[in-house]
Amino acid sequence: MKRKQLFSFLIDLLFYIAGGMIYSVAVLLFLTENEISPGGLTGIATILNYLFSLPIGTVVFILNIPLLAAGVIKFGGVFIAKTAVATAVMSLTLDISGLFMPKMKIDPILAALFGGLLMGLGISLFMLRGATTGGTDIIAKLINRKFPHLTVGRLMLAADAAVVGLSALVYKNMESALYAVIAIYASSRVMDLILYGADRGKIIYVITDNAKELSDSIMSLINRGVTLLDVTGAYTGTKRQMLMCTVRRHEVAAVCRLATSCDKNAFIIVGEAGEVLGDGFKTNI
DSSP states (O other): OHHHHHHHHHHHHHHHHHHHHHHHIIIIIIIGGGTOOOOHHHHHHHHHHHHHOOOHHHHHHHHHHHHHHHHHHHTOHHHHHHHHHHHHHHHHHHHHHHHHOOOOOOOHHHHHHHHHHHHHHHHHHHHHTTOOOOTHHHHHHHHHHHOTTSOHHHHHHHHHHHHHHHHHHHHTOHHHHHHHHHHHHHHHHHHIIIIITTTOEEEEEEEESOHHHHHHHIIIIIOOOOEEEEEEOTTTOOEEEEEEEEEOGGGHHHHHHHHHHHOTTOEEEEEEESOOBSTTSBOOO
């Protein structure tokens, strides 16, 4: 088991390093040099870099420390640990890349498009291994727990919009905000393509003795709905509960980890969902 965990951690680390390098190219080569904000905490770091020449990666890491601490208190578990490692790797690659990244002023639209595409690819590599780059997604999850009627997606969009608006004031160029919108949209489309595919998802069935604990964990940490079904074993006649949960592909590993942490004897079935319609997926036709 320890060997498998070590191998999994090394694979995670390789994805994080690759994602960090790609993300660094997007931010340093295309966006920052052309005064385009990437949004989120990285956007704040680029503003502070512009004003005070502070290293972007270090600022991102420092800004994430209180958020990660709050995340540990509220969420705990593997997700925050992975996010902490991913954030540290991304911050390190940003600062190291900044030492030798060339200065390149190009057409702002090209900078926004290519910066956004690479930014989305880099973040996707983090998310494929069950982590995020910290920042606004943790803030959004914390606020969502207190105000459930505010969705995580809308909160993140509001945070990005605020940072983009601030960057336009700092750069004294309203056009930079419009280019930032292009970059963020391109990033989101790449992430949708890599992480979600063509509205495909996964259906997870979990037969467990700790259904309530697991369903609460899935709803609070992964923000997915859960259906509980009463089932009876045909051979033993034992009555248990089965959870049914529909998730995106990149969320499967997180649900499986939660299931085994709640019940090491949980019976887990992961199936393919060709298309998913409804809240959190594709809008109903």
